[in-house]
Amino acid sequence: MWIQGFLTVLSPHSLIYLFLGTAIGLVVGVLPALGPAFAVALMLPFTFGMDTVSAIVFLVTIHAACAFGDSVTSILVRTPGSAATVPSTWDGYPLTEQGKGAMALGISAFGSFFGGLIGWIVMVLVAGLISKVAMSIGAPEYFALGLMALLLISIASKGQTIKGLIWAAVGLAVSFIGADPITGIQARFSFGIVWLEGGIPLVVSMLGLFAVPQVISMLSQGTPVTEVQEFKGSILSGLMELLKRPFTIIRSAIIGLYIGILPALGSTVATTTSYLVEQKYSPDRENFGKGAPAGLIAAEVSKGACVVADLIPTFMLGVPGSMATAITLAALIYHGLQPGPRFLTSGSVVPYAIFAGVLMAQFLFAISGTLLAKPFAKIARIPAPILAPILAMLTIMGVFPERRATFDLFLVIGFGLIGWISKRLDYPVVSLVLGALLGSLVETNFHRSLQIGMGSYSVFFTRPITVVLLLITLAFMVGPLVTGFLQRRRSPGSARKEAAVTVELPDRRSVDIELAMLIGVIALFGSMIIMSFGYGPQTRMFPLIVMISGLALVLYRLAWLLSIRKSAAAPAEAPAESRVRGQGMPLWLAILVLVGYVVALSVLGFGLATLLFLGIAAVLAGYRRRAMAWTVAVVTAVVAVAMGVLLRLPLPPGSVLPPWLFR
Amino acid sequence: MTGKLLSGRAPFVKLVSLLIAVSMVAVAVSGCSLSSSSAYPSQNITFLVPFNAGGMFDIQARLLAPYIQKYLPKNTNVVVQNEPAAATKVATLKLFDANPDGYTIAILNVVAMSTLYAQGDLENRNPADLDFLGRVNYAPYILVVGSKGRFKSLEDMKGQKIRFAGTGSAYMQSVLLAQAIGGECVFQSYNGAPDAIMAVQRGDADANLINWDSAVKYLQASEGALTPVVAFADQRLTAFPDLPTSKELGLQIDPGLMGLMASQSVVAAPGKIPANIEKVLREAVTKAINDPAFIADGQKAGYYFGPLSPEDTKNVAVSVAEFVKAHKDLLKSK
Numbered sequence: 001m002w003i004q005g006f007l008t009v010l011s012p013h014s015l016i017y018l019f020l021g022t023a024i025g026l027v028v029g030v031l032p033a034l035g036p037a038f039a040v041a042l043m044l045p046f047t048f049g050m051d052t053v054s055a056i057v058f059l060v061t062i063h064a065a066c067a068f069g070d071s072v073t074s075i076l077v078r079t080p081g082s083a084a085t086v087p088s089t090w091d092g093y094p095l096t097e098q099g100k101g102a103m104a105l106g107i108s109a110f111g112s113f114f115g116g117l118i119g120w121i122v123m124v125l126v127a128g129l130i131s132k133v134a135m136s137i138g139a140p141e142y143f144a145l146g147l148m149a150l151l152l153i154s155i156a157s158k159g160q161t162i163k164g165l166i167w168a169a170v171g172l173a174v175s176f177i178g179a180d181p182i183t184g185i186q187a188r189f190s191f192g193i194v195w196l197e198g199g200i201p202l203v204v205s206m207l208g209l210f211a212v213p214q215v216i217s218m219l220s221q222g223t224p225v226t227e228v229q230e231f232k233g234s235i236l237s238g239l240m241e242l243l244k245r246p247f248t249i250i251r252s253a254i255i256g257l258y259i260g261i262l263p264a265l266g267s268t269v270a271t272t273t274s275y276l277v278e279q280k281y282s283p284d285r286e287n288f289g290k291g292a293p294a295g296l297i298a299a300e301v302s303k304g305a306c307v308v309a310d311l312i313p314t315f316m317l318g319v320p321g322s323m324a325t326a327i328t329l330a331a332l333i334y335h336g337l338q339p340g341p342r343f344l345t346s347g348s349v350v351p352y353a354i355f356a357g358v359l360m361a362q363f364l365f366a367i368s369g370t371l372l373a374k375p376f377a378k379i380a381r382i383p384a385p386i387l388a389p390i391l392a393m394l395t396i397m398g399v400f401p402e403r404r405a406t407f408d409l410f411l412v413i414g415f416g417l418i419g420w421i422s423k424r425l426d427y428p429v430v431s432l433v434l435g436a437l438l439g440s441l442v443e444t445n446f447h448r449s450l451q452i453g454m455g456s457y458s459v460f461f462t463r464p465i466t467v468v469l470l471l472i473t474l475a476f477m478v479g480p481l482v483t484g485f486l487q488r489r490r491s492p493g494s495a496r497k498e499a500a501v502t503v504e505l506p507d508r509r510s511v512d513i514e515l516a517m518l519i520g521v522i523a524l525f526g527s528m529i530i531m532s533f534g535y536g537p538q539t540r541m542f543p544l545i546v547m548i549s550g551l552a553l554v555l556y557r558l559a560w561l562l563s564i565r566k567s568a569a570a571p572a573e574a575p576a577e578s579r580v581r582g583q584g585m586p587l588w589l590a591i592l593v594l595v596g597y598v599v600a601l602s603v604l605g606f607g608l609a610t611l612l613f614l615g616i617a618a619v620l621a622g623y624r625r626r627a628m629a630w631t632v633a634v635v636t637a638v639v640a641v642a643m644g645v646l647l648r649l650p651l652p653p654g655s656v657l658p659p660w661l662f663r
Numbered sequence: 664m665t666g667k668l669l670s671g672r673a674p675f676v677k678l679v680s681l682l683i684a685v686s687m688v689a690v691a692v693s694g695c696s697l698s699s700s701s702a703y704p705s706q707n708i709t710f711l712v713p714f715n716a717g718g719m720f721d722i723q724a725r726l727l728a729p730y731i732q733k734y735l736p737k738n739t740n741v742v743v744q745n746e747p748a749a750a751t752k753v754a755t756l757k758l759f760d761a762n763p764d765g766y767t768i769a770i771l772n773v774v775a776m777s778t779l780y781a782q783g784d785l786e787n788r789n790p791a792d793l794d795f796l797g798r799v800n801y802a803p804y805i806l807v808v809g810s811k812g813r814f815k816s817l818e819d820m821k822g823q824k825i826r827f828a829g830t831g832s833a834y835m836q837s838v839l840l841a842q843a844i845g846g847e848c849v850f851q852s853y854n855g856a857p858d859a860i861m862a863v864q865r866g867d868a869d870a871n872l873i874n875w876d877s878a879v880k881y882l883q884a885s886e887g888a889l890t891p892v893v894a895f896a897d898q899r900l901t902a903f904p905d906l907p908t909s910k911e912l913g914l915q916i917d918p919g920l921m922g923l924m925a926s927q928s929v930v931a932a933p934g935k936i937p938a939n940i941e942k943v944l945r946e947a948v949t950k951a952i953n954d955p956a957f958i959a960d961g962q963k964a965g966y967y968f969g970p971l972s973p974e975d976t977k978n979v980a981v982s983v984a985e986f987v988k989a990h991k992d993l994l995k996s997k
Contacts, residue, residue: 195749
C-alpha cells in the first residue's frame with residue numbers, strides 16, 4: 001500500500017500540484033501576516049474540481065510551505081508571518097542583525113524539516129494509538145494543561161515578576177473579550193463595539209504586538225536591519241547548528257507533536273511553549289533573545305512537528321487540529337473520504353498517497369528554502385525608510401482580509417503601541433502573549449469541566465491524566481521555592497549576595513511614561529470589572545478574579561513608582577533611540593504617519609492611500625533620493641494592488657472616491 | 664531619462680502627474696466592471712456566508728453558487744464571501760442593509776439568525792422584512808448518546824439532570840428538550856460539532872443534539888461508541904430506518920421547537936428589491952436548489968438538501984425566529 005501511495009504521489013499529475021502548492025505556500029507565507037489558514041482557505045474552492053489525492057496533497061503542501069515561509073519575514077525583518085512564528089523573531093532577528101541571516105534561514109528550513117519529518121514518522125507509526133489517547137483528553141485535561149502553560153509566564157518574566165504578572169493579567173483580560181464560555185452565545189466586554197463581540201483575532205493582536213513596533217522603530221531610527229556587508233555563515237552552517245543540538249531538537253519536536261495532536265491548541269502555543277522550555281533547560285540560556293541558535297531551533301522544530309501533527313486528529317478522529325486543517329478536513333469530506341480510526345484501513349490507496357504527499361511536502365519546502373535563503377537574506381539590507389512602509393503595507397494586507405473591518409486596522413496600531421511601550425518600559429511581551437493565548441483556553445475548559453462534573457470540583461481530582469498534570473504543575477511551582485530554601489540553608493551568605501545585586505532604577509521620564517500606562521491599565525481593568533456585574537455569576541467569575549488581582553498588582557507597582565519618582569534620575573542627554581544624523585523621524589511623527597495611513601485607507605482606498613503613504617513615509621524617514629522613493633512607491637502600490645486582485649484579497653475600499661476606481 | 668523629465672522646478676506637478684498615472688494604472692489593473700445602467704444582472708453577485716471557510720454552510724454555499732450562476736442570464740458570476748465576524752452578526756446586518764439591487768444574497772443559518780433577533784442584536788430589523796429565496800439544507804436533529812453512558816434511551820433521561828454537549832446553536836434546543844421530558848439540562852459549550860461529539864464518546868457528556876447528516880459520519884467513525892436515540896422529524900429518516908421519531912415516542916414538542924430541531928440553511932436577499940430584478944433572482948435560486956445535479960453534489964458531500972419554495976421558506980424562517988424571541992429568557996447570561 002505504501003509503495004502504491006508513493007507512486008501515486010510521484011506521478012506527473014500529482015507532482016505538478018506538489019510543486020504548485022509549495023510555490024503558492026511560499027509566496028503567501030513570505031507575505032507577512034498571511035498565514036497557512038488564509039492560504040488553504042484561498043485554494044479550497046480550486047480543489048473541488050480536482051481528484052482527491054491531488055486536492056488534499058495540494059492543500060497539505062500549501063500548509064507546510066506557508067508555515068515555513070512565515071518564518072522568513074519573522075527572521076529577516078521581525079515581521080511575523082503568522083502568530084506561530086512570533087517566537088522565531090526572538091532569536092532569529094538578532095541573528096540577522098549580526099549578519100547571520102542566511103544561517104538563521106538555514107536553521108529555519110532544516111529545523112522545520114526535521115520537525116516535520118519526526119512528526120511524519122510519529123503520524124505513520126502510531127497514529128492509531130495516539131488517537132485513542134487523544135480521545136481521553138477532555139476539558140479537565142485541557143484546563144490542567146492550560147494552567148501548566150500559564151506557569152511558563154514565570155519563566156518569561158524572570159527578573160521582572162511584577163511587570164510580567166501585570167502584563168499577563170492584561171493578556172488574560174484581552175482573551176476574555178468575546179463569547180462567554182458557558183453558553184457560547186453572549187458577548188462579553190465588547191464595550192459596545194460589534195467587532196469586539198467575537199473576540200480579537202489572533203492575527204490582529206500578534207501582528208500588532210510584533211510587526212508594528214518593528215515598523216515604528218525602523219521609521220524612527222532610519223537604519224536598515226543590518227548594515228553588515230558580508231553575510232556570515234551560509235545555509236549549511238544553519239544545518240550544523242542543528243546537528244550540534246540533538247536534545248534541543250528532540251525536546252522541541254516532542255512539544256510540537258504533543259500540542260499538534262491535541263485539537264484546540266495551535267502552533268502558536270507550540271512554538272511559544274517550546275521556546276520558553278528550551279530557555280529553561282538550555283546551557284545557552286543567557287543568550288536567548290540575543291541570537292541564540294537554540295532558541296530559533298526550538299521554535300522552528302516545534303512548528304514543523306506541530307504542523308504535521310495537526311493532521312493526526314484531523315485524519316484519525318475527524319477533529320481538526322487547527323484552522324488550516326479544519327479547511328483541509330472540509331476538502332476531505334467533500335471528496336467523500338471518511339476521517340476516523342479506519343482512515344488507513346479502508347482499503348483505498350488514497351490515504352497512503354496523502355501521507356506520502358505530506359512527506360514530500362517537507363522535502364520540497366526544505367529544498368526551496370535552501371535555494372532561496374541567500375536571496376531572501378538580502379532583504380535585510382534594504383534601507384529602512386523604504387522597507388518599513390512596505391512592511392506596514394504588508395501588515396495591512398494581512399490583517400484586513402481577516403474580517404474586512406477598518407476597526408481591525410486601528411486595533412493593530414493600538415496593539416502596536418502596547419508592543420512599543422513594552423519595549424520602552426522593559427515589560428515582557430511574552431507574558432502578555434501567553435495570557436492572551438491561554439486565558440480563554442483555561443477559562444472555557446474550567447467551566448466545561450464543572451458541567452461535566454455537574455457542579456462538583458471533584459472532576460479535577462478523579463481523572464488520572466488531570467491529576468498527573470496538576471501534580472506536575474504543582475511541582476514546577478513549588479520546586480524552585482524548595483531548592484531556594486535548601487540553598488539558603490546550606491550557604492547563608494548567598495542570600496545576602498543575591499539581595500545586594502542592585503536593581504536598575506528607571507529614569508524620571510520612564511517613570512512618568514509607566515505611570516501613564518498604568519493609569520490606562522487601571523481604566524481597562526476598572527471598566528471591565530464594572531461590566532462583569534452585568535453578567536451572570538459563572539460568566540464573570542474568572543474575569544473578576546484576574547482583574548482584581550491585576551488591579552492589586554498595578555496599584556502596588558504604582559505606589560512603588562510614586563515613591564521613587566522624586567529621586568529618579570533625569571533621562572540621559574541623547575534621545576533614547578540613537579539616530580544616524582538626518583535619518584529617521586521623531587517617534588510621534590512615525591505614529592502619526594501610521595494612523596494617517598489607516599485613515600487614508602478608509603477614505604481613499606488601498607491603492608491611492610498606499611501610494612501616498614509609501615512615498616511620504618520614505619521621504620520623512622530621511623531617504624534622500626526623492627525620485628527613487630516615489631518610483632518605488634508607485635511600483636510597490638501597483639504590484640500590491642495587482643497581487644490583491646490575483647490572490648482575491650479583500651483590500652480596503654475608499655469611501656470618498658467611487659468604488660470602481662480602486663479595489 | 665525620467666530624471667530629465669522630472670527634474671523640473673515644480674515637485675507638485677510631478678506629484679499630480681504621478682497620481683494621474685497611477686489612477687489610470689489602478690483602473691486598468693483592478694479590472695473594474697462598471698455598473699452601467701444595462702439590464703440586470705450586469706455585475707457579479709456577492710454571496711455572503713456568515714461562517715468560516717470550510718464549515719458546513721460555507722460548503723453548501725460553494726456547492727450552490729455555480730448552480731445559481733448557471734440559471735442566471737449572461738454568465739454572471741456568483742462570488743462567495745466569508746464573513747463570520749461577531750457570530751454571524753456582521754454579515755447578517757450587512758444583508759439587511761445591503762442595496763436592494765439584486766447583487767447581494769446570503770446563506771443564513773435559521774437558528775443563528777433567530778438568536779440574533781431574540782437578543783436584540785438586529786436592533787429594529789425584522790426577519791420578516793427579508794426576501795427569502797429558498798431553503799437549501801434541511802437536516803433534522805437526532806439525539807445521540809454514548810453507548811456506555813449513563814442513559815441508554817429517552818426514557819432513562821426523564822426527570823434527570825442531563826449533561827448536553829453542543830455548540831452555541833444547539834443550546835436552546837437542549838434546554839427545551841430537557842424541560843419537555845421533565846429533566847434539567849447541564850450544558851457544555853464546544854467550538855465545533857466534532858468536539859461536542861467527542862465529549863459524548865468520552866463520557867464527559869451524556870447526550871448531543873446533532874443534525875442527522877453530520878451524525879452519519881460520526882456514528883460510523885465511532886464504531887459503535889455512539890447510539891442514536893430519537894429523531895426529531897415527522898417521519899422516520901431514510902438513513903436511520905430503525906430510529907423512532909419523537910412523535911412515535913409520544914414526546915409533546917411545541918411545533919415552534921420542532922422548527923428549531925433541525926439544521927436549516929436558507930438563501931435570502933434584502934427586502935424591497937424591484938419586482939423585475941427580484942423575479943430573475945428568485946427563479947435562478949429556485950431552479951438551482953431544485954437541480955438534481957446540485958442535490959447529488961450535496962449527497963456526495965454528505966448533505967441532505969430539502970428545497971422549499973420561497974413562501975414556505977419564509978414561513979419557516981419567521982416562525983423559528985419568533986419562537987426563539989418568545990423564549991429569549993433562556994439566552995440570558997448564566
